[in-house]
Amino acid sequence: MSGMASESLLQIEEIEGRGRAIVSSKPLRGGDIVLRDSPILLYSGSPLNGQQPLFSTSIYCDNCFKKLESASAASSCPSCFQNRFCSQHCLSASIASSHTPWVCQALSRLRDCPSLVLHQPLERQIQARFLIAAYNLALVSPPNFQILLSLQGYGEDKDAAAAQFLHSLISSLCPPPPIDGFSFSFEITSALLSKDKLNAFGIMEPMEFNKENCGQRSVRAYGIYPKASLFNHDCLPNACRFDYVDTAPDRNTDVIIRMIHDVPQGREICLSYFPVNWNYSNRKKRLLEEYGFTCECDRCKVEANWSDNEDNEGDDDDEAMEEDRDESMVEEATSEYEADFPHAYFFLRYMCNRENCWGTLAPLPSSDNNQSSILLECNVCGNMKNDEEFGVDAD
Numbered sequence: 001m002s003g004m005a006s007e008s009l010l011q012i013e014e015i016e017g018r019g020r021a022i023v024s025s026k027p028l029r030g031g032d033i034v035l036r037d038s039p040i041l042l043y044s045g046s047p048l049n050g051q052q053p054l055f056s057t058s059i060y061c062d063n064c065f066k067k068l069e070s071a072s073a074a075s076s077c078p079s080c081f082q083n084r085f086c087s088q089h090c091l092s093a094s095i096a097s098s099h100t101p102w103v104c105q106a107l108s109r110l111r112d113c114p115s116l117v118l119h120q121p122l123e124r125q126i127q128a129r130f131l132i133a134a135y136n137l138a139l140v141s142p143p144n145f146q147i148l149l150s151l152q153g154y155g156e157d158k159d160a161a162a163a164q165f166l167h168s169l170i171s172s173l174c175p176p177p178p179i180d181g182f183s184f185s186f187e188i189t190s191a192l193l194s195k196d197k198l199n200a201f202g203i204m205e206p207m208e209f210n211k212e213n214c215g216q217r218s219v220r221a222y223g224i225y226p227k228a229s230l231f232n233h234d235c236l237p238n239a240c241r242f243d244y245v246d247t248a249p250d251r252n253t254d255v256i257i258r259m260i261h262d263v264p265q266g267r268e269i270c271l272s273y274f275p276v277n278w279n280y281s282n283r284k285k286r287l288l289e290e291y292g293f294t295c296e297c298d299r300c301k302v303e304a305n306w307s308d309n310e311d312n313e314g315d316d317d318d319e320a321m322e323e324d325r326d327e328s329m330v331e332e333a334t335s336e337y338e339a340d341f342p343h344a345y346f347f348l349r350y351m352c353n354r355e356n357c358w359g360t361l362a363p364l365p366s367s368d369n370n371q372s373s374i375l376l377e378c379n380v381c382g383n384m385k386n387d388e389e390f391g392v393d394a395d
């Protein structure tokens with residue numbers, strides 16, 4: 001698999017019931033970097049109507065998505081004056097790629113469209129941003145558009161109304177310039193929206209702990225990563241994603257996938273699609289509604305039998321998912337459930353214990369091939385923990 005940190009670490013396999021999967025092609029150590037991936041498509045997580053997302057006060061460059069110290073330090077797009085850039089270089093790069101004259105005009109028209117910005121949920125504005133970015137990719141980089149089309153997601157009936165609304169709106173207000181032999185049909189629009197839902201990674205604002213946000217973060221942007229999109233989910237992942245937004249010396253929006261613990265050759269490498277502290281019923285709901293599958297991982301098999309999970313109590317499914325305020329699995333793991341919960345070690349060892357963080361810890365990359373680093377880094381807040389304090393050997 002090209003683009004992996006080392007070409008020989010991973011391979012793609014087809015696994016029945018799971019689609020493509022990433023599997024280790026040799027034994028891997030906790031801390032090994034198995035992938036560094038750059039996005040083929042990026043789009044802002046801010047609503048079109050200029051509303052600041054909840055828990056966000058920062059402004060950022062619309063090309064590299066680095067934080068800007070002040071609005072006055074930025075160069076604006078000379079046509080719309082809406083998009084801001086940290087440098088002339090980012091402005092020129094963006095005009096040639098992601099903020100072309102057509103994108104600029106399309107976003108301006110959508111921003112002025114009451115049926116979108118006043119009468120639709122905020123989510124629709126973000127989806128409109130994605131579609132404009134995806135159509136533009138077809139125009140500026142046909143090979144990357146083909147990669148996007150190859151990702152999972154083929155249009156779902158339950159999302160048809162949103163797809164129809166956005167397709168009609170964009171076709172009438174700001175149709176993309178024609179491409180020979182290709183049509184921006186409703187079917188393409190609908191499939192693209194599914195691909196976004198199943199594959200996009202949120203690029204979060206870096207963690208700032210203060211009383212107002214209680215550790216909650218907003219999504220600065222979304223990215224489609226061609227190789228990272230092939231990792232399947234597990235509720236007890238063996239790898240996790242790091243990014244270094246605002247601190248990376250370059251390629252600010254790259255993601256790095258690092259092993260949490262050792263695995264043997266031939267093991268599927270999985271990420272968790274959300275924080276690992278979520279409880280069983282919220283995980284099950286999200287995976288079914290958003291990703292279209294029922295998780296059969298070891299942890300779900302155990303937790304499905306817990307007497308107090310909402311499924312077993314017959315609670316209805318409408319309960320709001322309070323993502324960051326879910327009951328903490330750490331508390332559960334260390335309390336009355338311990339005997340029924342063979343995975344307790346994972347939460348004690350690999351979950352960040354900083355209040356309201358819920359990040360996952362992975363060892364730092366080690367230069368010693370035989371041993372993982374004893375220092376574990378949190379993928380959300382960056383805190384370091386010394387593994388010797390835990391006092392148990394890996395695995």
Ligand SMILES: C[S@@+](CC[C@H](N)C(=O)[O-])C[C@H]1O[C@@H](n2cnc3c(N)ncnc32)[C@H](O)[C@@H]1O
Nearest residue numbers: 017018019020152198229230231232233291293
């Ligand atoms: C980001 S993609 C992962 C790559 C995907 N398997 C493929 O072939 O492109 C997410 C989709 O993979 C499948 N998937 C991921 N984790 C799974 C799991 N634990 N069990 C079954 N299917 C899974 C689901 O169809 C999900 O919507």
